[in-house]
Amino acid sequence: MSELVLTARKKSGLAREINAVITIMARDITLFFKSPMTIIMSLTMPIVMMGMLGGSLSQNMAGGLGFDYKQFMLIGMLVNMLFMTTTMGMSSLVEDHTTDFTQEMMISPVSRYGIIIGKILGSSFGAIIGMFGTVIVGLCMGISISISQLLLIIALSPLMCLSAGSLATIIIGVIKSNKTANIAVSLITMPQMFLSGAIIPIGNSHGILYVISRMMPMTYCLDLVRSVVYAGTPQYNSVVLFNPVIDLIVIIALTVVCLVIGTFFFARSEKNR
Amino acid sequence: MNMIEVNSLVKQYDRAKEPAVKGIDFSVNEGEFFAFLGPNGAGKTTTISILTTTLSKTKGEVKIAGFDVETQAKNVRENVGIIFQQPSLDPQLSAEENIRFHACLYGMCSYRPTFKMMPATYRKRVMDLAEIVGIQDSLFKPIKKLSGGMQRKLEIIRSLIHTPSVLFLDEPTQGLDAVSRRSLWEYIDTVRKQYGTTVFLTTHYIDEAEKVDKVCIINHGKIAISGSPQEMKNNLLKQQLVLDSDDRDGLITELSDMGLFHKTENHIIVPYQEIAAQDVIAKLKTRLSVLSIEEPTLEDAYIEYLKIGGEVA
Numbered sequence A: 001m002s003e004l005v006l007t008a009r010k011k012s013g014l015a016r017e018i019n020a021v022i023t024i025m026a027r028d029i030t031l032f033f034k035s036p037m038t039i040i041m042s043l044t045m046p047i048v049m050m051g052m053l054g055g056s057l058s059q060n061m062a063g064g065l066g067f068d069y070k071q072f073m074l075i076g077m078l079v080n081m082l083f084m085t086t087t088m089g090m091s092s093l094v095e096d097h098t099t100d101f102t103q104e105m106m107i108s109p110v111s112r113y114g115i116i117i118g119k120i121l122g123s124s125f126g127a128i129i130g131m132f133g134t135v136i137v138g139l140c141m142g143i144s145i146s147i148s149q150l151l152l153i154i155a156l157s158p159l160m161c162l163s164a165g166s167l168a169t170i171i172i173g174v175i176k177s178n179k180t181a182n183i184a185v186s187l188i189t190m191p192q193m194f195l196s197g198a199i200i201p202i203g204n205s206h207g208i209l210y211v212i213s214r215m216m217p218m219t220y221c222l223d224l225v226r227s228v229v230y231a232g233t234p235q236y237n238s239v240v241l242f243n244p245v246i247d248l249i250v251i252i253a254l255t256v257v258c259l260v261i262g263t264f265f266f267a268r269s270e271k272n273r
Numbered sequence B: 001m002n003m004i005e006v007n008s009l010v011k012q013y014d015r016a017k018e019p020a021v022k023g024i025d026f027s028v029n030e031g032e033f034f035a036f037l038g039p040n041g042a043g044k045t046t047t048i049s050i051l052t053t054t055l056s057k058t059k060g061e062v063k064i065a066g067f068d069v070e071t072q073a074k075n076v077r078e079n080v081g082i083i084f085q086q087p088s089l090d091p092q093l094s095a096e097e098n099i100r101f102h103a104c105l106y107g108m109c110s111y112r113p114t115f116k117m118m119p120a121t122y123r124k125r126v127m128d129l130a131e132i133v134g135i136q137d138s139l140f141k142p143i144k145k146l147s148g149g150m151q152r153k154l155e156i157i158r159s160l161i162h163t164p165s166v167l168f169l170d171e172p173t174q175g176l177d178a179v180s181r182r183s184l185w186e187y188i189d190t191v192r193k194q195y196g197t198t199v200f201l202t203t204h205y206i207d208e209a210e211k212v213d214k215v216c217i218i219n220h221g222k223i224a225i226s227g228s229p230q231e232m233k234n235n236l237l238k239q240q241l242v243l244d245s246d247d248r249d250g251l252i253t254e255l256s257d258m259g260l261f262h263k264t265e266n267h268i269i270v271p272y273q274e275i276a277a278q279d280v281i282a283k284l285k286t287r288l289s290v291l292s293i294e295e296p297t298l299e300d301a302y303i304e305y306l307k308i309g310g311e312v313a
Helices: A003-010 A013-034 A036-061 A069-090 A092-098 A101-106 A112-140 A147-172 A178-195 A207-215 A217-229 A244-271 B044-051 B073-079 B095-105 B120-133 B148-160 B178-195 B229-236 B248-257 B277-283 B298-307
Strands: B002-011 B021-029 B033-037 B059-064 B080-083 B166-170 B198-202 B214-219 B222-227 B239-244 B268-272 B290-294
Touching: A013 A036, A013 A112, A013 B095, A036 A069, A036 A112, A069 A092, A069 A112, A069 A147, A069 A178, A069 A217, A092 A101, A092 A112, A092 A147, A092 A178, A101 A112, A101 A244, A101 B095, A112 A147, A112 A244, A147 A178, A147 A217, A147 A244, A178 A207, A178 A217, A217 A244, B002 B044, B002 B198, B021 B044, B021 B059, B021 B198, B021 B214, B021 B222, B033 B044, B044 B059, B044 B166, B044 B198, B073 B080, B080 B148, B095 B120, B095 B148, B120 B148, B120 B178, B148 B178, B166 B178, B214 B229, B214 B298, B222 B229, B229 B298, B239 B248, B239 B277, B248 B268, B268 B277
Parallel strands: B033 B198, B033 B214, B080 B166, B166 B198
Antiparallel strands: B002 B021, B002 B059, B214 B222, B239 B268, B239 B290
8 A cells, every 4th residue: 555545544534625626726727827828818808808898988988977987897897807707717617528537527536516616716716817917907097996905805806706606617517518618608707797787887777687687696796896995985875786794695695506506517417428 | 355346236317218227236356357348338338437436326236345336425436546438638737747636636645736846755656657657758748749558558547546446447448559558458467466456347359358357248238147257258158179180071970970069161160068178189080180279269258149149147
């Protein structure tokens, strides 16, 4: 019996699970650095989303809102970047499936939740790079954000990524082709970008659009970040929709529900390959 | 101790007319080399998938290393190593990164971002295994740059790095050239001797199952026949003497007088089972020009079984 096996048995179940999550996450980070195109895309995305789309919106929609639209949009774009890039990163599950690499993970003594959480955290790496890119583009556009506000957003970003990734798992976890996965990414990210208040204020939404916006995890993630950034400012009531505690509870609840359902679907689809 | 125990296993896929596996039973002892054979669609892959916890069963009981595949799936996974029919390596990682990923998933060591930062025990084991299968020079190359044979060898290293008690090989030599096949089997032999690993093999190359301890043939979802390769050959085929003589008519008369069944093809074929070949030869007075004994192979027995419709129970 090798020395390695003896060492392995000393680790507790939880320590092994955490190590497995780190390993799966580290693999995605390694793949990120091995793909120059992914790095270029991660850095280009903030320019397109923040610089072009955000810039155009702020030039044409900023009037009469009662608050600084540019800062409102920067927060929206930061959270949107986390959601969009994490969702795109989760689509690598489909690639893993086509190369049969998911089998390697599924036969390992790691819980299915460990596999999905590891994948989400790995996908979050590119998202956080994109978030920093967005801040830099925002600064170049003259939008200010304090260091303390930025640190608070960074502290909240793993929760945002977990929320985005668990939502993505429900759909992407059962998809078997890259083409369908690309469509699914758009289906998940685009409605959220427009309906959750990332770039368009949703204080006056009503009817079906109101209902949809309240069902989206990104609505609460955005609101939580804005409540942190706008805390103590006169614009707080114009920008923030809910109490931050409610935001936090809803985010955690939706994340847990999506994670359980997504992991179930993913494991089930892998068992019926 | 039974390392694999399968009792009344049934698998019914959704929307399928009949079960893919229809109540099969078999067991594999510790350290045994077991071959699970059968034609395409017989239920081999379904069975191996259930045994390795990647597919759920409909009914029955399956235990691997004493652990139930459904209620103790994690313990089962810790005890098995698998080489799938299709390579399951990450093509974007290097060979060593694939092994490291596997070792860390199995909790053998904490993850470190580079090989040099990994524990010395891990590094030594990887280098030792790589040397045995001869891929030490390719260890840090991307998977894309490795040949099919190299990738298969790498998968073997990966599946053995956590020293599993049971190694599942699902058509492991598919797509390999003859040299790679031979070196792979030599390595698996070494591993079996060194670690006493129980090996469960499915293959379409029946000659690869000649050396196993026990063979089990599955057909139409049922176990059709099982036993050692020799028992299977004895049950399904007779050994045969190949004889000829310049006085062929004399030889045929003599064989008929001895009450031995024979047929004439290029030479005279005398199947035998109960009597020894030496007894037949000793009684013959006609001078022989051709004399040889033909031993049936497992492949002959397998084909014979399929020819008679797989009705042997």
